[in-house]
Amino acid sequence: MTVDELTQLAFDALDDLKAVDVRVLDVREKTNVTDVMVIATGTSARHVKSLADNVIIKAKQGGETPIGIEGEDTGEWVLVDLGNVVVHILQAEIRDFYQLEKLWETEPVIQSESSNG
Numbered sequence: 001m002t003v004d005e006l007t008q009l010a011f012d013a014l015d016d017l018k019a020v021d022v023r024v025l026d027v028r029e030k031t032n033v034t035d036v037m038v039i040a041t042g043t044s045a046r047h048v049k050s051l052a053d054n055v056i057i058k059a060k061q062g063g064e065t066p067i068g069i070e071g072e073d074t075g076e077w078v079l080v081d082l083g084n085v086v087v088h089i090l091q092a093e094i095r096d097f098y099q100l101e102k103l104w105e106t107e108p109v110i111q112s113e114s115s116n117g
Contacts, residue, residue: 001064003035003084010080010087013058014040019051019089027104035084037104041095045075051089052078 019040042048068081
């Protein structure tokens with residue numbers, strides 16, 4: 001699966017379960033760890049976990065096995081590492097605190113409609 005296909009798969013999996021403020025950042029020029037970061041907000045610990053589970057299920061259905069999954073026990077911030085695409089799903093307070101978009105200083109490649117605020 002190409003990076004673009006995997007990115008779209010993750011975006012769609014998050015969108016399916018109504019993730020808030022989904023942003024896709026191309027970080028190829030910033031790091032060699034991954035090509036794309038997908039950042040999304042869940043409305044509760046249960047929502048964050050459900051969003052992460054949906055990304056994992058859709059990835060496996062597409063033939064991609066996650067390299068790693070972190071944070072599922074608390075549901076405040078779950079990271080799903082798909083190799084060339086890393087998905088961060090955070091509760092709003094955690095996302096506001098860490099401000100990953102500012103950390104990576106890049107314009108979003110894809111941004112959900114609900115991010116206007």
